[in-house]
Amino acid sequence: MTATLETPEPVEVAVPDRPRTFLRGKGLVGLVLVGLVIFAGLLGPLLVSWDPYEQIPGANLLGPTAGHPLGTDDLNRDILARLLTGIRVDVLIAFTAVPIGALVGCAVGALATVNNVLDVAVQRLFDVLLAFPQLILAIGLAAVIGPGTTSVVIVIVCVEIPVFGRLLRAAVLRVREAQFVTASEVIGAGKAHVLRHHVLPNSLEPILVQLALSLSVAVFIEGAMSVLGIGVSPPHPSIGSVLTTSLRYLDLNPLFAIGPLAVTAVLVLGFQLIAQAANAARGA
Amino acid sequence: MSTTDVLTVEGLRISFGAVQAVRGIDFTVGEGEILALVGESGSGKSVTARAVLGLLPGKASVSGSARLGDQELVGADEEGLRQVRGRQVAMVFQEPATALNPVHTVGWQIAAVLRAHQPLSKAQALKEAVRLLDLVGIPDPGTRVGYYPHQLSGGQKQRVVIALALANSPRLIIADEPTTALDVTVQAEILDLLRDLRDRLGTAILLITHNMGVVADLADRVAVMHQGTLVEQAPVEDLFARPTRAYTRELLAAVPRLGHRAPAAVPAAELALELNQVVVRYKDFVAVDGVDLRVGQGEVVGLVGESGSGKSTLGKVAAGLLRPSSGTATVLGGDPATARRHIGFVFQDPGGSLNPRMSIEDCVGEPLRVHKVARGADYRARVAALLESVRLPAAYAGRRPRELSGGQRQRVGIARALALGPSLLIADEPTSALDVSVQATVLELLTGLQRELGFACLFISHDLAVVDSLAHRVSVLHRGRVVEEGPHHEVLRTPAADYTRRLVAAVPVPDPVEQRVRREGQVAPVG
Numbered sequence: 001m002t003a004t005l006e007t008p009e010p011v012e013v014a015v016p017d018r019p020r021t022f023l024r025g026k027g028l029v030g031l032v033l034v035g036l037v038i039f040a041g042l043l044g045p046l047l048v049s050w051d052p053y054e055q056i057p058g059a060n061l062l063g064p065t066a067g068h069p070l071g072t073d074d075l076n077r078d079i080l081a082r083l084l085t086g087i088r089v090d091v092l093i094a095f096t097a098v099p100i101g102a103l104v105g106c107a108v109g110a111l112a113t114v115n116n117v118l119d120v121a122v123q124r125l126f127d128v129l130l131a132f133p134q135l136i137l138a139i140g141l142a143a144v145i146g147p148g149t150t151s152v153v154i155v156i157v158c159v160e161i162p163v164f165g166r167l168l169r170a171a172v173l174r175v176r177e178a179q180f181v182t183a184s185e186v187i188g189a190g191k192a193h194v195l196r197h198h199v200l201p202n203s204l205e206p207i208l209v210q211l212a213l214s215l216s217v218a219v220f221i222e223g224a225m226s227v228l229g230i231g232v233s234p235p236h237p238s239i240g241s242v243l244t245t246s247l248r249y250l251d252l253n254p255l256f257a258i259g260p261l262a263v264t265a266v267l268v269l270g271f272q273l274i275a276q277a278a279n280a281a282r283g284a
Numbered sequence: 285m286s287t288t289d290v291l292t293v294e295g296l297r298i299s300f301g302a303v304q305a306v307r308g309i310d311f312t313v314g315e316g317e318i319l320a321l322v323g324e325s326g327s328g329k330s331v332t333a334r335a336v337l338g339l340l341p342g343k344a345s346v347s348g349s350a351r352l353g354d355q356e357l358v359g360a361d362e363e364g365l366r367q368v369r370g371r372q373v374a375m376v377f378q379e380p381a382t383a384l385n386p387v388h389t390v391g392w393q394i395a396a397v398l399r400a401h402q403p404l405s406k407a408q409a410l411k412e413a414v415r416l417l418d419l420v421g422i423p424d425p426g427t428r429v430g431y432y433p434h435q436l437s438g439g440q441k442q443r444v445v446i447a448l449a450l451a452n453s454p455r456l457i458i459a460d461e462p463t464t465a466l467d468v469t470v471q472a473e474i475l476d477l478l479r480d481l482r483d484r485l486g487t488a489i490l491l492i493t494h495n496m497g498v499v500a501d502l503a504d505r506v507a508v509m510h511q512g513t514l515v516e517q518a519p520v521e522d523l524f525a526r527p528t529r530a531y532t533r534e535l536l537a538a539v540p541r542l543g544h545r546a547p548a549a550v551p552a553a554e555l556a557l558e559l560n561q562v563v564v565r566y567k568d569f570v571a572v573d574g575v576d577l578r579v580g581q582g583e584v585v586g587l588v589g590e591s592g593s594g595k596s597t598l599g600k601v602a603a604g605l606l607r608p609s610s611g612t613a614t615v616l617g618g619d620p621a622t623a624r625r626h627i628g629f630v631f632q633d634p635g636g637s638l639n640p641r642m643s644i645e646d647c648v649g650e651p652l653r654v655h656k657v658a659r660g661a662d663y664r665a666r667v668a669a670l671l672e673s674v675r676l677p678a679a680y681a682g683r684r685p686r687e688l689s690g691g692q693r694q695r696v697g698i699a700r701a702l703a704l705g706p707s708l709l710i711a712d713e714p715t716s717a718l719d720v721s722v723q724a725t726v727l728e729l730l731t732g733l734q735r736e737l738g739f740a741c742l743f744i745s746h747d748l749a750v751v752d753s754l755a756h757r758v759s760v761l762h763r764g765r766v767v768e769e770g771p772h773h774e775v776l777r778t779p780a781a782d783y784t785r786r787l788v789a790a791v792p793v794p795d796p797v798e799q800r801v802r803r804e805g806q807v808a809p810v811g
Contacts, residue, residue, distance in 0.1 A: 178636060179631055179633055179636040179637040180636065180637050180638055180639040182605065182631075182637075183629065183631060183637045183638075183697075183700070184639075184650065184654075185605065186603050186605065186624065186627065186629040187624065187650060187651045187654050187655075187704075188624030188651075188654060188655065189650070189654040190654075193654060197639070197642075197650075198639050201639075202639070202640070202641060
């Protein structure tokens with residue numbers, strides 16, 4: 001070992017720049033799509049002068065006109081106004097139910113990793129929840145608690161809990177084997193310290209991706225429940241309920257269905273693109 | 285050596301996007317010659333070998349020329365390359381476990397390679413496979429031909445990989461770190477096999493390695509690579525005796541050698557670590573079988589052994605991470621788990637042992653925070669002092685681990701281990717993931733800090749030369765038992781136990797002349 005080797009290491013190490021995922025490509029497109037829809041929902045009352053509940057005399061099942069760009073429905077209401085208000089309801093449902101489901105799921109999933117018996121119990125419970133197809137679960141729950149906005153939220157929460165629970169459990173089990181966790185244990189750190197500083201921060205990446213994915217699922221579930229007649233109850237508008245009404249009059253006014261379909265498609269596509277971009281950003 | 289060249293590489297350049305991995309190199313491999321391509325990680329040696337076989341990913345751009353006999357390989361089409369691969373040039377990989385397909389028998393795999401290039405029936409191919417297995421020294425090849433890879437040991441798997449490479453009598457074998465994943469006694473066998481094959485079959489070998497001992501043992505000529513350029517090319521004796529370039533000299537000087545350090549001992553007053561008849565069982569498997577080990581205050585004890593000898597398990601017992609099935613572990617007169625404040629632990633993988641989401645400051649200062657020793661300005665000052673003690677600039681405090689090189693990360697690991705001023709430092713293979721020159725500086729740093737701070741140290745390693753360079757006493761572990769124990773210069777230079785003798789004899793000396801004398805002096809190969 002000689003003195004000539006005092007500084008053989010390069011002082012600077014090439015660090016790959018974090019890809020600016022949400023400023024280009026899929027991420028940007030996704031953000032723009034979702035942003036457009038939410039923006040339209042928020043500014044709805046300013047864009048359209050009609051009241052979504054108002055029954056306009058003599059305007060039954062009109063086609064697109066200058067006054068009613070998407071026409072009117074069977075109860076003489078302006079479809080565009082109802083659709084824009086429906087976006088608010090949908091976004092509210094999705095952004096309430098998915099985070100609640102994620103929080104509960106993550107808490108249960110993380111707790112399950114502490115104890116083996118608890119883990120087995122929780123896993124079997126998740127198995128039961130996952131065994132039900134989403135819509136069967138929705139019908140069953142609606143039969144018990146009745147249709148309405150609340151049951152849509154409850155169904156989405158129930159669907160998301162096992163998804164997030166499984167995901168966090170797997171991530172925690174993986175990170176727990178990492179050497180920096182052992183390193184922390186050697187120092188004498190307690191379980192809580194290890195969990196809070198090492199395990200959880202390194203387990204959250206997949207959760208963020210799943211959040212975006214689950215938001216798109218929530219929009220889809222709301223629509224499906226409305227079509228089944230167990231979703232948001234009339235006369236309140238939602239994307240799903242506007243779509244359901246339109247399906248009955250497809251022969252009279254095909255353009256009726258285009259509005260809600262386009263909004264649903266754009267929202268789901270937007271959330272999926274965001275999820276894909278987030279997944280790419282974590283290098284998976 | 286014959287004058288005809290099997291492989292001629294001229295002006296080879298390889299770049300990945302803007303990054304130039306290889307910047308115009310020239311070399312030749314003659315018939316029946318073993319050329320060693322040496323260099324540290326990132327020097328471009330593996331990329332060069334892969335470029336010759338056209339195995340680089342699509343985003344790599346290759347220019348220059350690599351000729352096999354008269355055939356140009358750079359820019360050759362897929363069909364042309366397919367004819368060359370396996371038939372004229374074959375490759376031996378680093379990790380034999382992953383180079384073999386686990387769901388097929390070794391005979392099936394060799395037969396498949398044979399039938400890809402030769403019109404043989406299945407029975408003929410299988411017969412040829414038995415012959416090849418016999419050639420690479422697998423005992424009872426007639427039975428083993430029906431074995432699956434998991435039924436063979438690591439050394440036998442590497443022999444099978446070599447048999448695969450030999451299947452179509454190639455003119456050139458490219459061996460990419462063929463012994464790095466193997467234990468030192470197995471490494472010696474594989475090196476003997478490669479030399480023997482060259483002598484018997486006249487196959488040229490392009491050997492890629494970072495291990496100077498392997499180079500001295502096997503190579504005829506050496507080409508030293510550094511940052512994508514060829515620094516020096518010379519016959520092996522000349523290179524080791526008279527390196528002309530500064531980089532080669534530094535590289536050779538950084539290689540730790542056995543028996544080059546004066547005997548050293550510390551009067552052991554009190555014991556820092558005491559293991560008494562420790563037994564560790566994993567279900568039916570006994571990993572550690574009745575081990576006694578003592579580390580005095582201020583003493584460095586080296587624990588050496590091959591993979592599976594139980595040395596890392598002992599490290600975990602000493603750190604209180606694992607309870608022995610029977611026997612006792614005592615640190616500073618108490619239980620290891622309660623003495624954690626006084627134990628520092630340095631891990632093998634410097635990347636994996638640092639939380640990627642924490643700054644360097646938080647990584648180093650974690651012990652201080654956990655034990656609530658310091659906070660605020662005092663905390664930052666102590667972390668800065670720790671970083672300085674491992675010779676890292678204080679400006680690195682805000683960086684993330686991924687922004688540091690391997691050696692720098694290991695310094696961070698050492699700083700963290702020293703944060704609470706431990707009385708006992710346990711280092712589990714702290715340098716085996718590092719390049720040789722980086723390893724030298726980390727060892728130097730550890731030795732300096734140990735002298736300065738006077739902590740006791742349990743140094744676990746498979747590398748005898750590394751242990752010899754800093755330990756006062758050495759314990760040799762074999763299959764969970766201590767086979768020999770004593771002062772470092774006695775155990776590693778005049779070993780008494782049979783196993784230690786074999787272990788020491790198997791380590792290739794980074795000196796071709798001395799290595800040849802040793803090789804010829806051995807009556808039977810190690811095994």
